[in-house]
Amino acid sequence: MFFQQLINGLMLGSTYSLIAIGYTLVLGLLQMINLAHGDVFMVGAFLGLTFAYLGIPLYLSLILAMVGAGIMGILVERFCFRPLKKAHFLGPLVSTIAFGILLQNVGTQIWGSEPSRYPQTAEIAQFHLGPVVVSSIQIIILITSLALMAGLDMFIRRTRMGRAMRATSEGQVNASLLGVDPDRVISFTFFSSGALAGVAGVLTALVYLQITPFIGIRQGLIGIVAMVIGGLGNVRGAMIAGLLLGIIEVMNDAYFTAGYRDIIIFGIFFIFIVFKPEGLFGAFKKET
Amino acid sequence: MERKMRNWMALPICVFFLALFISVPSSAQTIAGPEIRIGAALCISGHGANVGKREAIGTQAAIDVINAEGGVYGVPLKLYLEDTASHPGEAVTVVRKLTGDHKVLAIVGPHYSSEAEATFPLGNLLKIVQICVASSKPGLSAANRPYAFRNTLTEDKIGDAVVKEFKKRYNIKKVAIIADIKDAVSKSVGTGVLPAAYKANGIEVITGDSPVTFLTNDAQFMAQITKLKAMNPDGIGMGALGPDALNIITEARRQGMKQPFMSTAPIMEGNIAEIGGKAVEGTLSGTIWHMSVATPASKKFIEAYQKRQKTMYTSEYTEMPDYYPVNAYDAVFMIVEAIKKKRVTNKPGDLAADRAKIMEYLTTLRDFKGVASRGFNEVGDGIKDVIVFEIKGGQWGPVK
Numbered sequence: 012m013f014f015q016q017l018i019n020g021l022m023l024g025s026t027y028s029l030i031a032i033g034y035t036l037v038l039g040l041l042q043m044i045n046l047a048h049g050d051v052f053m054v055g056a057f058l059g060l061t062f063a064y065l066g067i068p069l070y071l072s073l074i075l076a077m078v079g080a081g082i083m084g085i086l087v088e089r090f091c092f093r094p095l096k097k098a099h100f101l102g103p104l105v106s107t108i109a110f111g112i113l114l115q116n117v118g119t120q121i122w123g124s125e126p127s128r129y130p131q132t133a134e135i136a137q138f139h140l141g142p143v144v145v146s147s148i149q150i151i152i153l154i155t156s157l158a159l160m161a162g163l164d165m166f167i168r169r170t171r172m173g174r175a176m177r178a179t180s181e182g183q184v185n186a187s188l189l190g191v192d193p194d195r196v197i198s199f200t201f202f203s204s205g206a207l208a209g210v211a212g213v214l215t216a217l218v219y220l221q222i223t224p225f226i227g228i229r230q231g232l233i234g235i236v237a238m239v240i241g242g243l244g245n246v247r248g249a250m251i252a253g254l255l256l257g258i259i260e261v262m263n264d265a266y267f268t269a270g271y272r273d274i275i276i277f278g279i280f281f282i283f284i285v286f287k288p289e290g291l292f293g294a295f296k297k298e299t
Numbered sequence: 300m301e302r303k304m305r306n307w308m309a310l311p312i313c314v315f316f317l318a319l320f321i322s323v324p325s326s327a328q329t330i331a332g333p334e335i336r337i338g339a340a341l342c343i344s345g346h347g348a349n350v351g352k353r354e355a356i357g358t359q360a361a362i363d364v365i366n367a368e369g370g371v372y373g374v375p376l377k378l379y380l381e382d383t384a385s386h387p388g389e390a391v392t393v394v395r396k397l398t399g400d401h402k403v404l405a406i407v408g409p410h411y412s413s414e415a416e417a418t419f420p421l422g423n424l425l426k427i428v429q430i431c432v433a434s435s436k437p438g439l440s441a442a443n444r445p446y447a448f449r450n451t452l453t454e455d456k457i458g459d460a461v462v463k464e465f466k467k468r469y470n471i472k473k474v475a476i477i478a479d480i481k482d483a484v485s486k487s488v489g490t491g492v493l494p495a496a497y498k499a500n501g502i503e504v505i506t507g508d509s510p511v512t513f514l515t516n517d518a519q520f521m522a523q524i525t526k527l528k529a530m531n532p533d534g535i536g537m538g539a540l541g542p543d544a545l546n547i548i549t550e551a552r553r554q555g556m557k558q559p560f561m562s563t564a565p566i567m568e569g570n571i572a573e574i575g576g577k578a579v580e581g582t583l584s585g586t587i588w589h590m591s592v593a594t595p596a597s598k599k600f601i602e603a604y605q606k607r608q609k610t611m612y613t614s615e616y617t618e619m620p621d622y623y624p625v626n627a628y629d630a631v632f633m634i635v636e637a638i639k640k641k642r643v644t645n646k647p648g649d650l651a652a653d654r655a656k657i658m659e660y661l662t663t664l665r666d667f668k669g670v671a672s673r674g675f676n677e678v679g680d681g682i683k684d685v686i687v688f689e690i691k692g693g694q695w696g697p698v699k
Contacts, residue, residue, distance in 0.1 A: 012529040019521035126516075126542055128574060137555050146553060219518040220546040226518065264522035269512040270480055 014143045016265045017258065022149055022218055024257020025156035029211035030234035031241060031249035032163065033084075033204035039244030040180045040200050043100075047087050047107040049231020050114035051205050055080035055212025056222045057122050063130050063216075073155065076213045077206040083114075084205020085198055092197075111227070118224030126221035152214045159210060160250045163203070167246060176200055180244070236280040242290030252291065331645040332374035335638065337362065337631060338403030339378055340393045340418065340429070342410050343612075345385025350623050351410055352612040354432055355380055357624025358407050359611060360603035361631035371638055374645065376631075383409050390414035391421055398425045402650060404643065405430070405657050407630045410623075412436035419443035426651060428658050430630040433623055440679035446658050448675050450626045450633070452587050452683040454484070454492045457563045460685040461585040462496040462536075464698055465561045468583070471533045473503040476510035477523055477547060478538035485515070488563050489538020497536070505530045513547075515540060520550040528556050537562040541569030545579065552578040559583070568621060572690045584695070585687045588622040588671035591695055592686065596670045600628055622671060626681075629669035637661060 030052055037045045058079045062072030091106040136147040167173040178186040179196045187193055215230070216222050237256050241248025256276060263272050283290065339358045342351035362376045370376055379401040383390035390409045397403050405428040409415055412434035419439065422429045423446045431440075431449040440449045465471055474497055478489020489510050497504050511523050524547070527535060535551070535558055537544050544566040551560075560579075564586040571579055590601065604620045611617075637643070637660035643653040664674035665682065673682040687698045 012525060015525045015529075016522055019525055023519065023521065144555060146555075148553070218521070220520075220549050221518060221542070261522040264513070265526050268480065268509075269514050269517070269523075272514070 012265075016261055018143060018145060018149060018153075019265075020258030020261035021254060022152050022257070023261055024254035025153060025160075026211045026215045026218060026253075027230070027233050027237050027256050028160060028250045028253025029156055029207045029214070030230055031237035031253045032160065032246055033208045033211075034234050034238045035241065035244055035246055035249040036176075036200050036204045038238065039246075040176065040197060041092065041103075043092065043103050044235070045087060045091075045107050045201075045204070046104060046231070047091065047111035047114065048204065048208060049227030049229075049234065050111040050118075051080050051083045051087065051227075052208035052212045052215075052230055052234075053118060053222070053224060053227035054083050054114060055205075055209030056216045056226060057118060057127070057212070057224070058209065059213030059216050060122075060127055060129060060222065069151070073210060073213050076209040078209075080209025080212065081202040081206035084201040084203075084208070087205070088198060088201040092201075093194075111231075115224050115227070122224060124223060124225075126223050128221050129216050148217055152217060155210065156214060159207065163207070164247065164250075172196075172199060233276065236276060239280060239288075240283050240290055242292045243294040245290065245292050245294060248290055248292035328372055328639075328642065330372045330374050330638070330643065334377040335371055335374055335645055336401060336403040337376055337378055337634060338397035338401060338406040338408075339380045339627075340383050340390055340397060340406055340408035340414075341380065341432075341627075342385040342414075343380075343382035345383075347385040347410055349614075349616040350433070350621075351383075351385070352614070352617050353620060353624045354408070354410065354627040356604055356608050356611050356617060357600075357620065357627040358631055360600070360607045360624070361628040363607055364599065364603050365631070365635055371635060376635070379403050383414055385411065385414075387411075387414050387417040390418050394418045394421055394425070394427075394429070398427050402647075403427075404638065404645070404650075404653055405634045407627050407634075408432060410434070412439060415439055415447070415449070419447040422446045426658075427654050428634070428661060430633070430661075432626040432630060444679060445662060448661055448679045448681075450630050450672055450675075450681045452681055452685070454488055454563050455495065457585045457587075457685050458488065458492040458496040459499065461561055461563060461583050461687055462493070462500050462502070464585075464687045465534060465536075465559070465583050466500055466502060469534055469559045471502055471559075473505050473532050474534050474536050475505045475527050475530045475532040476536045476538065477527060478510040478512060479515050479540065479543060480512045481515040482540055484565055485538040485540060485543075487538070488565070489536070492563065493536040493538060505532055510538070513543070515543065517543065518546075520547050521554075523547070524550045524554050524556065527551070528554055532558060534559045534561065536560075537566065539566060541566050541571050544582075545569070545571040545575050548575065548582065549578050564622070567688065567695060572695045573693055575690065576693070579690050580692075582690045583687060583698070584689075585685050586622055587683045587685060588625045589686070589688060589695055589697075590619065591688075592671075592697065594670075596668070600625060600670045604628070625671045629667075629672035632669055633661060633664065633667055633672065633674070636667065637664075 033048050055076045058076040059072050091110050092103045095102040138145050175191045175196050178191050179193050183193045237253040238249050241252035341354045359378055362378050366375045381393040383393050407430055410433045415431045415434045428446050434449055435451050435453040440447045476489050479485035494504050511526050513523055548560050559581050561583040566584050567586055608617050637657040641656035641660045643656055667674040688695045689698050
């Protein structure tokens with residue numbers, strides 16, 4: 012049963028990782044936290060749901076939800092960050108909270124506040140791997156999220172755009188002196204951040220049996236916890252911390268009682284903030 | 300001799316007058332008017348607002364039906380509805396107001412056990428009947444004789460009936476229990492009602508006194524189901540609300556579990572049967588009344604409820620009646636039966652006597668024929684039939 016629970020934990024954790032990466036990308040670039048991120052994730056989940064009801068195949072709805080949530084990410088940047096460049100440093104933070112509430116309420120108007128359910132998909136195939144049973148949905152979720160995380164890691168390290176992102180996060184002025192357009196890089200980063208949240212949304216809608224317009228609140232908080240544990244601005248750290256949190260949550264439900272779940276997760280968060288603020292894998296530091 | 304003769308004649312004369320007295324045809328009976336006042340102390344606002352509004356509609360629907368048939372001996376009933384705000388303190392004020400200001404004959408309500416704990420002793424002090432429509436905390440009516448009544452059935456009676464059917468239908472020998480530890484009713488079903496019912500029916504409870512746990516509105520149940528699956532029970536008992544029960548069963552089927560599930564009345568709220576598909580087929584539950592009960596009395600209630608709902612507290616949460624408004628509806632009919640049988644005069648001067656007559660009648664009422672009510676037992680709690688339901692073809696239907 013332990014290995015089965017480990018698979019459950021990885022599945023849940025992979026969606027947390029995708030959300031945490033979105034936070035950490037923006038934080039690494041702007042040293043600001045995007046508190047509308049959880050709600051961008053929610054929009055992704057509902058886009059996936061809507062496409063599924065329209066009969067669009069899963070891979071296509073994943074791509075469409077990615078693009079949709081990515082565009083939502085760009086909108087967050089345009090409305091909450093760009094106009095407030097010279098404002099007080101808390102300005103963007105507050106405006107992202109407002110944007111998130113806006114998304115929740117628009118979501119409630121469109122999809123209602125009652126839980127929406129993913130349509131009954133075709134028979135789910137079960138695969139037996141030794142003592143562990145894995146379903147087709149579980150395989151899709153694990154492969155998609157792990158592939159995306161690996162792809163993003165490669166992208167940041169190997170491509171021109173990835174290099175530009177790293178350069179911009181080290182210093183916008185220097186980067187622009189070297190021929191990088193910071194605005195373009197920032198927009199692109201918000202797009203990627205939103206797109207990952209969108210994928211996480213669709214995958215969550217598959218794992219979770221129901222979603223509401225308020226699902227982004229807890230998921231968003233867990234994403235922040237994962238970001239802190241992984242080290243602020245550390246993309247690989249966020250991936251691993253997300254997976255760890257998923258496993259912790261599942262193991263708690265499996266071996267303890269559900270009532271301790273959030274006490275443990277947010278207790279860990281508190282311990283890290285106080286005693287190890289750089290996280291497990293070291294926080295990103297801006298070079299001066 | 301002459302004196303003996305007189306005595307002998309006195310007997311038939313007495314019998315004659317007595318017979319005359321008893322056999323007064325009911326049409327000749329009268330009651331003072333202009334109106335017969337029925338009180339209702341229900342939670343129209345606060346956390347019980349949705350169910351309170353449904354109960355208010357149920358109460359008014361009963362009055363509609365009675366008035367459409369000419370009221371009581373031609374005098375119409377009138378509802379005096381006051382809002383307890385789901386709060387014990389407010390409920391006390393409301394009961395005082397209904398008794399003292401509105402001078403009602405009896406009160407339908409309140410809803411919650413916490414409200415009834417405050418208003419039942421007051422009812423005894425003011426000498427007025429209250430018929431609570433939801434409270435199921437043990438011993439509450441027994442502690443407040445003689446004016447406190449509860450037209451409800453506790454979950455343990457329902458649990459036992461469902462467990463019996465579950466055992467028979469699926470040949471259950473050992474079960475596992477999963478319980479919501481955040482919701483009070485679900486917790487008591489999962490940790491108290493079901494374990495006791497299983498033990499009483501000779502079924503082994505694998506989870507013992509510590510069921511597999513989750514919290515209300517949890518969005519995924521992967522860990523819990525993996526755990527339940529490893530126990531390999533013959534069936535699973537749930538202490539859960541409708542939406543969570545649906546997700547639990549769906550996840551179980553996803554992980555390849557084929558065992559049957561059962562629970563009590565709360566899972567029948569919501570649309571688990573309609574949207575659960577193949578996964579939930581064969582799930583058992585039990586309750587005292589459900590929309591699918593097709594007796595003439597039940598149909599008449601649904602019709603009256605839906606007619607009244609069009610003009611009273613219109614909202615999506617009041618469209619479908621559940622068993623709470625049925626309890627309120629039946630309570631009004633019980634009060635009216637008491638008024639008729641006990642010859643309540645409804646004269647202002649007789650108010651205290653009239654209220655006492657209603658109490659006396661309800662105390663011995665055991666064979667009432669309501670939509671889902673049979674009267675009250677010796678401690679003032681409802682007598683009701685439990686109907687065991689199963690999901691069949693995407694709908695809850697009574698088990699034959």
